Amino acid sequence: MSQADTIMSNPKLLSELVQLTSDAGDVILKIYHSDNFNVQNKLDESPVTAADLAAHHYIMAGLKRLTPSIPVVSEEDANSLSVAHNNTCYWLIDPLDGTKEFINKNGEFTVNLALIEANKPSFGLVGVPVANHVYWGGNRLGAFRQLQNQLEDASYIQCVKTQIPIRVLASKSHLNDATKQLIDQLGSSTLIQAGSSLKFIRIAEGLADYYPRLAPTCEWDTAAAQAVLEGAGGSVKQASGQSMVYGKADILNPHFIAMGLS
Template sequence: MTVITKELLDQVDVIARAAGDAIMEIYGREFSVEQKEDKSPLTEADAAAHHLIVNHLALLSLQAPIMSEEDTVDFAGADAHGRYWLVDPLDGTKEFIKRNGEFTVNIALIENGKPVLGVVYAPALDVCYTAAVGLGAFKAEGEQAPVAITVVEHQADTPWRVVGSRSHASDSMQAWLEKLGEHELVAMGSSLKLCLVAEGAADVYPRLGLTSLWDTGAAQCVVEQAGGSVIQLNGDVLSYANTKEVLNPFFLVLGKSNPFGELSALSDQL
């Protein structure tokens, strides 16, 4: 496995923040909204962040192919070491358009199907989550130094703290919550949902709707290095090995020692 250095993690952090600056320049003025073939929205901020990230990743000492949401055509697959960069230049475009601040820049390094480095930066909130195998997981707010974060264990006889999508609520999610029982629901946009579990602010994030590889790769690294897990409903860890299939299966993001079997069973027959 590639040894990830703090220097590399810091370099990717700088790239994500630079992309965030480009996004915020557009966020602060009028911008046009187009529609992609899958009916999802696209703004000039998506394109500006994409080009900046791709150009800067190409300057790093660790060279690997790049899969970006805004350019899947030119991606030919992982390199001989099983590595590739996985990028969502602007995750939460709907939140960007709504101007609620809950959007992120996601950059992950994937190796042999696993995220080994991840940076999630929310430019409107000026919050950055960084993580890498061997280094841990961290959160930085504003100008403050990064602090280590860790998941927590749900305490029995207390309501489950559940984070859910702000823009993609579903009947399946509602049915799952009814089966779960007493809970507190926090609505959040973009990959910040996974990061809330990573920092111990939520116990579980059930994703019973479609996501793509680039939506989750960076934040999954943050969750895993904070001691949590991102598990498909069949019990397997969410994987990034098959780049021909960009859609993720449904999954659960869990904190420390959460009962996967019990929680996954809630999804049966939904």
């Protein structure tokens, strides 16, 4: 039995992981509403805030308590990257995905926890702090959405067949010329812009159809939401058509296409 199966078959553990994701969102919101973000730039010039770091420490402590045998890779701990190269099963987390959206205060940021097994995301949790929603699921496990803080209130979510005009998602921060050209080639389409891993979630909920990403992302940006989308019947493939691979020597993803039911 995979670790993902173990989690889904253990209601108490699943509930605690969902609660951890929700509570990490509350940690972020306290700083979000304080206006004291303490914004700094990492070596790659990407921003990091006090909320990124606070959520990182909260999630790390929670996962150590709930799943002590599973190591963790976090965006906010560069030293943890080696974990992925030495383990076939590990957590991959982005404590605050959409830091630019957080700084701009548009609410479109998420908390991402993904379980990686054999170089694939087998299970993922995505929290949306501003909406107080948590999504979770994985390939062959289904996909679910909790609107409040009770696991029994969870509802099943599923992709829908592609609509015409096709509803295309694009990043608010990274809508480049290559992406615009690809969207033009699709024919009749409606453009929907969203931040962070919410783009995957919109497809999983049946609210969008297609998300081409022809700009840089890292593995922690996509893994959790990919698992949820696959659980909802969708797919995430490299632009070449090959499967996404996690735990690579280079943490950057190739260009990819996420979509619902064809």
